[in-house]
Each structure stands twice: as C-alpha cells, then as structure tokens.
C-alpha cells in the first residue's frame with residue numbers, strides 16, 4: 001500500500017506542493033514569532049509590564065479571522081487564559097489591548113486625552129457611517145468643543161426634565177394604543193405596521209393581538225421618545241425614518257470600514273441606501289429649521305417647529321456660527337438619532353422579555369410601581385367599556401422608589417448588552433488601577449485599547465452564576481432596609497470624556513416605558529406555552545435578535 005508521502009508525490013504537482021509547504025512554513029513561523037515577541041515583558045518603568053499578545057498564525061490578518069468567526073467565544077476563551085485583566089490582539093498588524101478588569105477599565109476611561117482618546121474614531125464614524133461631508137471636517141473640529149458642551153441639554157435640568165415631561169405626555173397618549181386590535185394597516189399605529197400584527201381568536205373566543213415583540217417595542221419607544229428631541233413635525237413628515245435607521249444599524253460596522261456602496265455585501269449596500277434616504281430627510285428638516293430661524297415662511301407641513309427640543313435649537317446657533325452646510329447639520333443629527341435609539345429601545349425589549357418570562361416577578365413589579373403609575377378605566381355603563389388609561393406617571397419615583405425595576409434595568413444592561421469602549425493610545429503611558437498591589441501595564445503610542453464591558457459582565461469573580469439573569473441581583477439595602485440599585489462595576493455607557501451623553505435620559509425612558517407596558521398589558525408567547533427567551537444577535541451595544549419573537553397581547557383587566 002502506498003504511503004501518504006508516495007500518494008502526495010504521485011498526485012500533487014511540485015508547484016502546488018511548494019506553495020502548500022511554503023504556506024505551512026509561514027504559518028508556523030508567524031505563530032512562533034508572535035509567541036516569542038508577544039510574551040509580557042518587564043519594562044524599566046515602575047514595574048510596568050507589556051501587555052501579553054495572544055499568539056496568532058496568519059501574518060497581517062492576525063486575529064481578524066477569529067473575531068469574524070465567533071468573537072464572543074474567542075474572547076471569552078482568552079479571558080480564562082489571560083487572568084490578569086488584559087491581553088492584546090493583532091488586527092491587520094495593529095495592536096489592540098483588550099481590557100476586562102473593571103478597575104483597569106476605570107483607569108483607562110479616566111486618562112487624559114493626551115494619553116488616550118477617541119476623537120479620531122468619532123470623526124471617522126461621523127464621516128463613514130453618518131455621511132458627514134469630508135470637505136467640512138475642519139468645521140467639525142472647530143465646532144466640536146461647542147457641540148460637546150451643548151449636550152448639557154440632554155443631561156442637566158431644566159432641559160432633561162423637559163425632555164422627560166414630553167416623553168411622559170407622549171407615553172400617556174400612546175400606551176393605550178400599544179396594540180389597537182385594528183385589522184387594517186390604515187387604522188394601525190406606526191409601531192404595529194412594522195410588527196406583522198394580526199387579531200387572533202383564542203380557544204374560548206378571547207381576542208388577542210399577535211405581534212413580533214422586537215419591532216413593536218422598539219418602534220413604540222422610538223416614536224414616543226423622538227418628539228422630545230426632534231419635535232412632532234419630523235416623524236409626521238417622515239414616518240419611514242426609523243425603518244431606514246434600523247437598516248443603517250444592521251450595516252453600522254460595515255459602513256464604519258468606509259467600504260464603498262458597490263462592495264458585494266448586501267447589508268452594506270442596504271445601509272448605504274438607507275443612509276442616503278435619511279440624510280435627504282434630515283436635509284429637508286434643516287432647510288426648514290434654517291428658514292424658521294430666519295423668520296421666513298416655511299412649508300405648512302413644518303408649522304410646528306417651535307416644539308423641536310432644546311439640544312437641536314442650541315446646535316442651530318453652533319451650525320450657523322461655523323457656517324456648516326445643511327448636509328453637515330443633517331449628518332450630525334443623523335448620528336444623534338442613531339445614538340438615542342440604537343440601544344435604549346432594544347434594552348426595553350429585553351426588559352419586557354425577562355419580566356414577562358417570570359410571572360411572579362411581573363406581579364411583584366406591578367405591585368412595586370402601582371403607587372407611581374396610576375391606571376384608570378372609566379365606567380360608561382355601556383356593554384363596551386372605555387380602554388384603561390394612565391392618569392399619573394411619576395418617573396422620578398420609578399427611578400428612586402422602585403429598586404426591583406431598577407435592578408432589572410441594570411441586570412439587562414449587564415447581560416443583554418455587549419458594549420466595547422475604544423481608545424487610541426496617543427503617547428506611551430503606564431496604566432494602573434487603584435487596587436492595592438495592582439500590576440501596572442505599559443500601553444504604547446500607536447496602539448489601541450478596548451474595554452470589553454461584556455467580558456466583565458460575565459466574570460464569575462464579580463457575579464455569582466454570571467450567565468443567570470437574576471432580577472434582584474443589584475439591590476443593596478441600607479440600615480433602614482430601604483433598597484436601591486445601581487450600575488456597580490458595569491460600564492455599559494462607557495466612561496471618561498466620551499461617556500454616553502444620553503445615559504440619564506436612557507435610564508428614565510427605560511424605566512418609564514417598561515413600567516407603562518407592564519401596567520397596561522398582558523403578554524404571553526403566541527400559541528401559548530412557556531416563554532422562549534430570544535437568542536442574542538451581536539449589535540453595536542445592546543444585543544438584537546434574529547428570532548421572530550411572536551407574542552399574544554391583550555389589555556390587562558382592571559374591573560370585572
């Protein structure tokens with residue numbers, strides 16, 4: 001019988017053999033070289049060590065293929081091997097330190113911009129993902145300080161309170177129509193139209209509305225929160241805006257690479273087209289805002305621009321001062337609309353899933369929120385009663401007096417989001433946490449650092465049975481037995497100067513939307529049975545899902 005070598009010699013041409021052997025040799029040499037050069041070494045800077053580089057096989061690409069195949073499994077495995085809280089990967093010959101120890105993460109987030117910052121990243125995202133005109137980047141740089149300062153309109157009073165008030169008012173108006181039981185799309189609410197709704201008669205004759213829960217919750221939140229930022233005219237005139245925003249979100253990372261529209265990646269092509277449509281809509285909005293600002297007549301469809309939120313009004317002054325084009329303004333607003341919707345709406349979706357999965361938890365939460373979300377149903381004396389309505393909704397109290405609901409919010413941020421923060425290392429510096437005897441690490445100029453918040457969230461050293469969702473995990477009691485929940489060591493909103501500017505609003509809207517839904521609606525899996533938790537799909541922050549998430553929804557009964 002021929003040996004393997006005889007078989008190869010007889011059947012494979014010398015040229016193919018040479019290429020194959022050459023490739024194997026390159027892979028082996030790359031592996032050897034990367035493990036020799038990558039081991040963590042002591043430096044002469046206060047006991048600092050270099051970050052250990054994970055050995056790789058493929059030159060130039062490094063760990064890109066591992067990340068492309070299954071990034072979660074890959075980095076989770078490395079977390080078990082590299083136990084000191086940081087390891088480095090090679091992407092396209094650039095070095096990326098991946099930090100998962102929360103104390104090291106805090107140390108990085110608090111670095112001064114001269115050591116580590118993400119300005120170049122946000123600039124690139126503005127251009128590649130949100131369509132900012134490249135010939136106006138100098139204006140963007142010049143206006144950046146003022147644009148960042150204007151975020152106080154999302155963060156501090158009275159502006160934050162005004163946004164929350166508008167959102168509460170809209171929620172009270174809309175929540176009774178979360179589903180309408182209308183068969184015709186003409187009569188349905190915008191969030192129903194995208195959720196494949198249908199009226200279903202259950203055994204026994206009870207009518208329920210069947211819907212896909214993710215688009216229903218996501219678009220309900222988007223439509224209800226958006227007027228606080230963009231005013232009421234915008235969505236009235238462009239009801240398809242969010243359809244395209246979700247398409248852009250699916251192709252977000254492809255857009256960020258800067259690949260052109262004709263690249264044969266369907267998600268990328270669709271994202272380019274969706275972005276074009278949304279920028280054109282934003283152009284119209286800003287043309288009207290400019291006229292409105294100048295006291296000129298605007299199209300009658302835009303007669304309500306006075307109720308545009310204070311952040312956009314503050315930005316108008318900046319845009320005008322720096323003579324930014326309508327397209328530049330459009331792209332900045334496009335980015336804001338993405339940031340304010342991409343994560344918070346899907347977070348509410350996960351909160352609803354986790355809560356309705358556990359009927360006992362649902363009952364406890366309904367009791368907890370009852371003093372702060374009052375529902376009334378008018379007695380008409382007629383055979384068909386009026387639908388119930390929320391008459392009182394106290395968001396402040398939901399955030400301070402409802403620790404179980406707040407703990408559910410934190411637990412969803414812990415388990416249902418996979419945010420990574422990104423920094424470019426601008427000069428060599430030593431990163432050290434404030435923990436006693438903490439190992440200092442040397443980060444080198446020209447490399448990059450990422451904080452993998454999801455690795456920390458799944459770390460058994462910090463969270464017992466980390467993969468189990470536990471509603472009350474984050475509640476701490478004071479000496480008077482009053483409970484409170486906070487983010488603890490998790491950092492889903494990033495940190496430092498680039499920390500999420502909408503986090504205060506995100507907390508309030510997540511609490512208020514979730515409370516309003518659980519107060520008013522009963523939800524069960526379509527066709528009955530036990531709740532099936534949707535599978536995560538990687539997104540830019542809070543996870544999405546590819547599951548259909550079909551549910552049956554009916555009004556809660558308040559009187560017999």
Ligand code: HEM
Pocket residue numbers: 118122154336339340341343344347417419421422492493494495496497498499500501502503505506541542
């Ligand atoms: C659960 C909801 C949310 C999550 C998990 C989230 C997360 C994040 C993260 C991780 C960043 C980047 C931070 C960094 O680079 O260190 C960010 C930035 C930002 N977020 Fe959020 N966010 C949420 C909701 C919101 C909302 C509701 C708004 C607006 C109302 C908003 C506005 C922004 C803005 C404007 C930035 C850019 C900040 C800058 O460029 O300096 N976010 N967010």
